[in-house]
Amino acid sequence: MQTLNFPSPVESITFEGHSFFLKRDDFVHPDFSGNKARKFYYYLQNEFPNINKIVSNGSAQSNAMYSLSVLAKIKGWKFEYFVDHIADYLKEYPHGNYKAAVDNGMKITEQAGIVPDTFPKDVLFIEEGGRQKEAEYGVKLLAEEILQWKTENDMKVLNIFLPSGTGTTALFLQKHLHSDNVYTTPCVGDEKYLKRQFLELERDEYIHPVILSLEKKHHFGKLYKENYKIWLKLQQQTGVEFDLLYDPLGWRVLLEHPEVFTSPTLYIHQGGVLGNESMLPRYERKYKDIL
Numbered sequence: 001m002q003t004l005n006f007p008s009p010v011e012s013i014t015f016e017g018h019s020f021f022l023k024r025d026d027f028v029h030p031d032f033s034g035n036k037a038r039k040f041y042y043y044l045q046n047e048f049p050n051i052n053k054i055v056s057n058g059s060a061q062s063n064a065m066y067s068l069s070v071l072a073k074i075k076g077w078k079f080e081y082f083v084d085h086i087a088d089y090l091k092e093y094p095h096g097n098y099k100a101a102v103d104n105g106m107k108i109t110e111q112a113g114i115v116p117d118t119f120p121k122d123v124l125f126i127e128e129g130g131r132q133k134e135a136e137y138g139v140k141l142l143a144e145e146i147l148q149w150k151t152e153n154d155m156k157v158l159n160i161f162l163p164s165g166t167g168t169t170a171l172f173l174q175k176h177l178h179s180d181n182v183y184t185t186p187c188v189g190d191e192k193y194l195k196r197q198f199l200e201l202e203r204d205e206y207i208h209p210v211i212l213s214l215e216k217k218h219h220f221g222k223l224y225k226e227n228y229k230i231w232l233k234l235q236q237q238t239g240v241e242f243d244l245l246y247d248p249l250g251w252r253v254l255l256e257h258p259e260v261f262t263s264p265t266l267y268i269h270q271g272g273v274l275g276n277e278s279m280l281p282r283y284e285r286k287y288k289d290i291l
């Protein structure tokens with residue numbers, strides 16, 4: 001395997017008339033990148049002589065699923081993944097994260113409810129979306145890269161923004177960045193859900209990230225015209241392809257909270273662009289007239 005591109009580069013971008021720094025974690029590696037590479041870095045770096053297989057669960061197009069298939073391939077482990085349901089269309093026309101993970105040897109099973117305690121000893125069980133303590137190892141390195149970059153650029157206060165799913169990345173990032181504020185927004189559930197996720201990983205609320213959100217309720221994976229619009233604008237104005245599930249909401253929330261970018265603001269590109277293969281055609285079909 002080609003080595004990981006650490007530290008990931010930081011670029012300057014302008015969006016909607018504002019300047020931001022962009023941490024390109026999407027450039028970490030062609031296959032093992034984004035925040036999943038950070039969250040699973042612990043497993044990549046350490047030896048697990050008694051493990052033969054990874055088991056996890058979640059949705060059939062998840063970024064975590066794809067990254068785990070890459071990890072399993074590198075490690076020479078089997079990978080079994082459980083989903084509640086696979087859409088017929090996806091079975092018939094495999095694409096995106098699903099196809100890439102199957103090509104990497106993933107065995108996928110439709111089955112609701114799994115009981116991790118019953119798995120044999122040679123199984124490494126990874127929680128949905130990679131929400132676990134071991135993620136701290138790689139996210140801490142991300143925090144150290146940011147601190148190093150700050151020093152090199154004589155930067156005093158920095159505000160950091162990244163959209164959350166399980167909140168694991170945002171939480172561990174804030175834990176290791178003592179003097180900079182980490183801001184995030186819940187993409188998967190609501191603020192209460194995200195707060196609960198933080199509490200499960202870290203009881204000290206003092207080191208939780210700041211949660212921001214939109215006025216209106218937002219449903220994960222639903223196609224919103226506003227999300228598609230901002231994604232297209234980002235592409236036009238910055239030349240960067242962002243992910244279609246988390247980043248559009250992230251940028252909408254950030255632009256609605258200009259108090260964040262009164263200090264130099266670093267947005268973290270957490271990868272996930274392979275998932276656009278399934279999201280983009282859906283957006284294009286639904287909103288073909290907005291261009």
Ligand SMILES: *Cc1c(COP(=O)(O)O)cnc(C)c1O
Nearest residue numbers: 063164165166167168169271272
């Ligand atoms: C997984 C993922 C997230 C969410 O990360 P959490 O650590 O679960 O909050 C955000 N953006 C992208 C692109 C992802 O793949």
